Amino acid sequence: MAMPRFALALLTAACLASTPRLAAAQAGGFPIKTTPRTQFVMMEGEVVRRDGGQTAHLAQNVKLPSGVKINYKNGIVEMPADKLNPKGKKITLREGDYVRVDGGVVFATPASASAAQGAAPVAPDAKYEKLVQHGPGYAEPAMQVSLLNKKIELLNQKISLLSQGRNDLPDTKSLDAQLAELDEKLK
Secondary structure, eight states: OHHHHHHHHHHHHHHHHHHHHHHHHHTTOEEOOOOTTEEEEEETTEEEEEETTEEEEOSSOEEOTTSOEEOTTTOEEEEOOOSSOTTOEEEEOOTTOEEETTSOEEOSSHHHHHHHHTOOOOOTTOOOOOOEEOOTTOOOHHHHHHHHHHHHHHHHHHHHHHTSOOSSOOOOHHHHHHHHHHHHHHO
16 A cells, blocks of 8 residues: 555656646747757758757757747747747748757748748749848847947946046946947847
8 A cells, every 4th residue: 555655656746847847848948058050950840950960859849049949840930029020930940941059040942931931932943042031139240240349439438437536426327328228239
């Protein structure tokens, strides 16, 4: 009689211990460590992880640092909400499409690119430039450099104000507001 109760208690403890893991999977996947070369590719009906030339099957959904969630079984990629898409966006990967570490989706064919954009189907032999659906927070590198230079300029102004050797603290609210605005743009 003691053995079945012990087994029941052990089973209950195991179920309770696994509850947070199940909740995380239902919420959209587990954070995963990546390298700059990591890609999540739709191959033969499921998403696999590709690092350089090596591929590995996934056993759970993935959540990238950018907030992009990838369902490894059906290839649905869920982009987080942002200013352009307040409700987020869902894209279904097709064979050969892949997701980069930054959350950008690279389409393998014109058909998968047009399907992701909700456009009319295209001819199978259509020519196209590689289309990349950028992930959240993407900004052109030149724009990022410009914003970072502006931030450096504002920080130098603040340092100059604060290092004047005055007894009272100077008012930096305007500079702080501008820095906060730049930080928001850099996200």
